[in-house]
Amino acid sequence: MSDMTERHRTGRTAGGIGPLETGLAVLTLAAFPVLLLLFQGSATSVFTAVLELVLFLAALRLIRRGQILKIAYDKAETARAPRLPRKVIGALLIGVMVMILAGHHFVGLLVPFGFGVLATALTLAAFGADPLRDKGLDDTLPEPLATARRPRPDVQAALDRIDATLDGMVCEIAALGDAQLTRHTEALKSAVMGLIRALGEDPDGMERLHRPVVKFVKLLRRENDDLLAAWNTDHRERARRRYLTRITALGQTFEEFARKSGRKAGRDAFELEADLLWNRKPLHRAA
Incomplete structure (x- = not known):
């Protein structure tokens, strides 16, 4: 019973990490039009599609791992912020992906850049950002006192x-x-x-x-x-x-x-x- 309560509290399930898996699945479906570039016939379109898919898969990996670390961070009484801001980097990769895709439909760079910024912002709004500060740690204390305050x-x-x-x-x-x-x-x-x-x-x-x-x-x-x-x-x-x-x-x-x-x-x-x-x-x- 306690295990089920914990899974509900953290959003975890036996096969994944709950709502995150659903969100990533929806994001994957939203990126389906990228596959259409593979069938447009030109070498440029194929190269663009491959590049977009690589960026997209890397972004999904980073966001998923970042959320796993965020869940562990939220559960712990004391924790250090991740050294690598995975979810932020994943959101930036999605922004780059959207900017490249939009660049095929607009002459200037301003509109594609705007779409890229919007995609990054929406991704961060959907999945959140990484923890930026250590939690429950006081590095200004002498080491013995600081260690005494850390249960882990x-x-x-x-x-x-x-x-x-x-x-x-x-x-x-x-x-x-x-x-x-x-x-x-x-x-x-x-x-x-x-x-x-x-x-x-x-x-x-x-x-x-x-x-x-x-x-x-x-x-x-x-x-x-x-x-x-x-x-x-x-x-x-x-x-x-x-x-x-x-x-x-x-x-x-x-x-x-x-x-x-x-x-x-x-x-x-x-x-x-x-x-x-x-x-x-x-x-x-x-x-």
């Missing part, structure tokens, strides 16, 4: 601990003065943290990643220790080659597992790549 695991604190641990290992390798080793270790750390941030933006994601992250850190710690132990011996070059080979394989294995975990959690390839791009932006900007 502090995802950001966990990410910061992982980041600090990997930073320490990168510094160990950088202290050896080998530029190539430093670059490879920094690249490994950046790639792994990008995946962890993209897949662990909510407590459930961090719980799924807990064991593989702990295993990854232990294996990297062992590789660092082996390299440091052999650095001032006659086996330095062999240990160096072994280290590069091992950390490359370690990074590839972790990425394969992380991507598989994301697919099991309902994340498609497009969404994951978008999250990775978003989470790596600050790093590239700093570089």
